[in-house]
Amino acid sequence: WALQALGQAQLRDLRGGQADDGLAAAERALALDANLAEAHAIKAAILAGGGRYDEAAAEIAMALRLDPESFEVNRSAGYLSFRRQQLADAIRYFEKAMALVETDVNSACMLLTCYTATGNSEGTRRAAQLALERTEAALAHDANNGTVNGYSAYALAALGESDRAR
DSSP: OHHHHHHHHHHHHHTTTOSOOSHHHHHHHHHHOTTOHHHHHHHHHHHHHTTOHHHHHHHHHHHHHHOTTOHHHHHHHHHHHHHTTOHHHHHHHHHHHHHHOTTOHHHHHHHHHHHHHHTOHHHHHHHHHHHHHHHHHHHHHOTTOHHHHHHHHHHHHHTTOHHHHO
């Protein structure tokens, strides 16, 4: 049910809000087992997407208590913190998510954004370099991935390599 919730939420985003948001599926997963950290994290992401930040924060707090080492939990916590403009927290969660999954390109780029917004040039450069390394690895397997190509251009631009970013 938790995976169904995630899929429905992503489909809703792709369809411009014209699909089930996945909240019912997340709640069903939690009804079956309230100790599923990832189900709490997915529910939090869905709630935050609807602007329900306080409810999302409660779900994230529960998810972090249940499994502070979960990639999905840390990534969701990072996004919620980012949306709430709590960039120091967002950085901590995205750093953790990135450390948990070596192929995670998205968290590296979110870190790049967070470090840039906080004026941390060393963090910006390190995040850009990590993002570039991860995008290059991903593009070696699928050179036509538009999202990863965009992340690559973002990392290259942050590194001052505008010619390569084109």
